[in-house]
Amino acid sequence: MRIVIKGTVQGVGFRPTVYRIASSLGLNGKVWNDGPDVVIDVDDGNELLRILKEQLPPLAKIDSIETEDYGPDPSVNGFSIVPSSYGNGSVGIPTDTAICDSCLKEIRSGGRRKGYAFTTCTDCGARFTLISGLPYDRNNTAMKEFPMCEKCSSEYNDPTDRRFHHQTICCPECGPRYYVIDNDGKRIDGDPIPTFAKMIDSGAIGIAKSWGGMHICTTLENASKLRKWYGREQKPFAIMVRDIDCVKQYARPSRKEIEHLTSEHRPIVLMEKIYSDLTETISPRLDNIGVFLPYTGMQYLLFDCLDHDALIMTSANIPGEPMILNDKDVLELGADVYLLHNQHIVNRADDSVVRTYRDNTFFIRKSRGHVPSFIPTKYSGAAIGIGAQENLTATVSYGGRLYTTQHIGNGESVGVIEYLESSTDSLMELLGCRPQAIAMDLHPGYSNRRYGKHLAEKYDAELIEIQHHWAHAASLLTEHNVDEAVVLSIDGTGYGTDGNAWGGEVLRTDLDRFERISHLQNIPLLGSERALHDLRRLKFAVDCINGEDNHIVSDEMANVMRKLMNKSIKTSSFGRLLDTLAFTLGVCRTRTYDGEPAMKMEPLLARGRLIPGFETEMNNGEILTAHLFADLPKNEKREDIAYSIVRNVIDSMVDSACDCAESKGIETIGLSGGVSYNRPICKMVENATLGRGLKFMTHDCVPNGDGGISVGQAAIALRSLE
Numbered sequence: 150m151r152i153v154i155k156g157t158v159q160g161v162g163f164r165p166t167v168y169r170i171a172s173s174l175g176l177n178g179k180v181w182n183d184g185p186d187v188v189i190d191v192d193d194g195n196e197l198l199r200i201l202k203e204q205l206p207p208l209a210k211i212d213s214i215e216t217e218d219y220g221p222d223p224s225v226n227g228f229s230i231v232p233s234s235y236g237n238g239s240v241g242i243p244t245d246t247a248i249c250d251s252c253l254k255e256i257r258s259g260g261r262r263k264g265y266a267f268t269t270c271t272d273c274g275a276r277f278t279l280i281s282g283l284p285y286d287r288n289n290t291a292m293k294e295f296p297m298c299e300k301c302s303s304e305y306n307d308p309t310d311r312r313f314h315h316q317t318i319c320c321p322e323c324g325p326r327y328y329v330i331d332n333d334g335k336r337i338d339g340d341p342i343p344t345f346a347k348m349i350d351s352g353a354i355g356i357a358k359s360w361g362g363m364h365i366c367t368t369l370e371n372a373s374k375l376r377k378w379y380g381r382e383q384k385p386f387a388i389m390v391r392d393i394d395c396v397k398q399y400a401r402p403s404r405k406e407i408e409h410l411t412s413e414h415r416p417i418v419l420m421e422k423i424y425s426d427l428t429e430t431i432s433p434r435l436d437n438i439g440v441f442l443p444y445t446g447m448q449y450l451l452f453d454c455l456d457h458d459a460l461i462m463t464s465a466n467i468p469g470e471p472m473i474l475n476d477k478d479v480l481e482l483g484a485d486v487y488l489l490h491n492q493h494i495v496n497r498a499d500d501s502v503v504r505t506y507r508d509n510t511f512f513i514r515k516s517r518g519h520v521p522s523f524i525p526t527k528y529s530g531a532a533i534g535i536g537a538q539e540n541l542t543a544t545v546s547y548g549g550r551l552y553t554t555q556h557i558g559n560g561e562s563v564g565v566i567e568y569l570e571s572s573t574d575s576l577m578e579l580l581g582c583r584p585q586a587i588a589m590d591l592h593p594g595y596s597n598r599r600y601g602k603h604l605a606e607k608y609d610a611e612l613i614e615i616q617h618h619w620a621h622a623a624s625l626l627t628e629h630n631v632d633e634a635v636v637l638s639i640d641g642t643g644y645g646t647d648g649n650a651w652g653g654e655v656l657r658t659d660l661d662r663f664e665r666i667s668h669l670q671n672i673p674l675l676g677s678e679r680a681l682h683d684l685r686r687l688k689f690a691v692d693c694i695n696g697e698d699n700h701i702v703s704d705e706m707a708n709v710m711r712k713l714m715n716k717s718i719k720t721s722s723f724g725r726l727l728d729t730l731a732f733t734l735g736v737c738r739t740r741t742y743d744g745e746p747a748m749k750m751e752p753l754l755a756r757g758r759l760i761p762g763f764e765t766e767m768n769n770g771e772i773l774t775a776h777l778f779a780d781l782p783k784n785e786k787r788e789d790i791a792y793s794i795v796r797n798v799i800d801s802m803v804d805s806a807c808d809c810a811e812s813k814g815i816e817t818i819g820l821s822g823g824v825s826y827n828r829p830i831c832k833m834v835e836n837a838t839l840g841r842g843l844k845f846m847t848h849d850c851v852p853n854g855d856g857g858i859s860v861g862q863a864a865i866a867l868r869s870l871e
């Protein structure tokens with residue numbers, strides 16, 4: 150029998166497992182990698198498959214098994230693993246996973262790998278960040294520069310060893326090594342990890358190189374110093390803690406959040422924080438804090454040497470640029486000390502960031518530990534979506550699957566666009582994809598459009614422009630395999646078909662078209678981009694609409710802005726509504742990072758209650774909002790004002806969505822876009838939808854925000870090919 154197995158079957162000890170089972174059964178045949186698949190020729194495939202399904206390696210996942218009769222080869226005696234062959238069609242390599250308990254025990258005890266940070270086995274370690282091509286063999290990884298020593302070679306060839314055919318096998322004698330340098334690039338003597346730990350304990354700001362990139366790290370007590378040094382005044386930092394017990398000193402994790410924290414993916418998890426002076430400096434004026442656990446041997450060894458039980462860990466990059474990979478370039482950051490190693494990082498991968506909503510997982514950033522992965526689609530063509538402008542990703546669709554790149558970053562930087570191009574090209578090469586259609590955002594000024602046009606020209610592919618909020622909605626439909634829904638697509642901004650900045654939209658949508666059912670009131674963006682940061686401009690515009698005097702700007706500036714009222718681009722954005730509310734209630738005066746005002750509004754929305762006096766009005770599909778800011782009561786709590794304004798706006802949007810759905814026989818109301826990360830708002834939409842007797846749908850796999858845009862773009866492009 151010939152057996153072809155598709156799924157996550159490379160780099161996880163799959164062939165060695167097949168070999169051990171076949172040998173124990175006394176079978177004759179062979180096993181090899183064929184592109185992303187595993188192929189087995191064997192004389193008794195049924196018994197082999199039965200046991201294989203019971204004894205799958207921990208990280209393996211079978212998507213499909215194909216079998217066919219295969220003529221016996223009398224020259225084959227016994228069972229063997231033979232060299233890989235090349236193919237294409239899907240990516241079968243696993244994601245990077247945290248070091249396993251067996252390897253961790255090994256580096257903490259005696260033996261030749263004691264204290265060796267690069268210790269891994271077939272059950273754990275870096276894969277995606279090290280691989281340069283398929284099949285998953287050593288010469289297609291960063292380990293090709295490190296030939297196996299005699300002892301590692303012996304383990305590699307021993308069917309009884311857990312490192313049998315482990316492609317990144319190494320030890321202190323033959324593998325990569327850590328070293329420490331100061332801020333002048335000079336080597337510091339001593340055992341690297343303990344030396345680095347001692348300097349971090351003493352208050353240094355350090356940079357530590359890991360699998361998919363580097364982290365800036367320092368103690369929590371050093372947060373204020375780090376903010377000043379890094380120019381990050383308010384944006385929250387993530388912290389890495391020693392173990393799960395230490396997590397509970399800083400946060401109150403739920404059962405679902407503990408599952409994420411301790412999973413082999415090891416994402417940063419946003420959880421309810423325990424308020425203290427220390428946690429407040431880490432995530433200023435937020436109810437949550439981002440926490441994650443060690444996932445590499447180096448990180449565990451570092452905490453073994455540290456006096457502190459938690460460190461700030463944030464990606465090492467020049468603000469706005471991709472994470473630095475080159476050891477020489479990282480010196481430009483000017484840290485006190487650097488813990489580096491001599492293994493090349495092939496693929497960058499920032500830490501993934503998640504938060505939970507009930508049993509749903511909201512991916513704020515989907516990257517290390519979660520790529521490459523795919524979602525299935527019923528369309529079999531080849532298409533690429535290249536994302537929008539912020540939180541960029543690209544999605545490559547091929548063979549009925551949608552694969553999304555790791556988190557790339559914000560497209561204002563040339564370096565980020567280059568990173569998008571290289572990551573997309575790499576994924577296309579792994580898949581063997583020649584696209585028939587390229588999808589990009591409708592906005593004429595987005596910096597990745599040049600790349601989209603280049604791909605379309607190179608492959609003679611159709612170039613499709615897709616409206617931003619339709620792409621959000623389409624990503625949700627695709628994730629849940631739903632043909633049609635009415636979706637609340639709410640975020641900061643997206644270029645609308647009328648030239649205005651949309652962001653508070655109710656869309657009836659499928660993958661062929663969308664209809665704008667209703668939207669929030671259009672408010673002038675005075676000074677365009679300036680209004681996104683200087684929130685006074687939003688409040689001034691609302692006050693002008695309400696005919697109220699405004700004294701928050703100088704008379705000279707007020708005269709200029711009044712002239713801009715009828716000239717400026719207008720926005721229906723829910724994000725800008727939250728920005729205006731944050732300024733009005735004194736929660737946030739200036740936006741210093743993406744989403745800051747809305748994030749700082751969340752604690753108020755979580756505590757508020759509904760009070761009368763903030764009812765909305767509808768005018769030809771436009772949900773009026775400006776009047777909600779007029780004559781705010783001074784005797785009410787600001788959390789109640791905040792909750793009541795947002796709740797009434799949400800109720801109006803949901804009512805509009807449900808009216809449309811009921812009239813068209815649609816059963817589902819969806820919620821997508823960056824604002825949907827907000828738990829209180831998500832709960833409002835869900836409760837209002839269920840109250841009308843319809844189904845509620847939001848994200849669980851595709852990022853809610855702009856990181857999911859490319860999925861929707863690719864899905865719409867695929868549908869257009871049909």
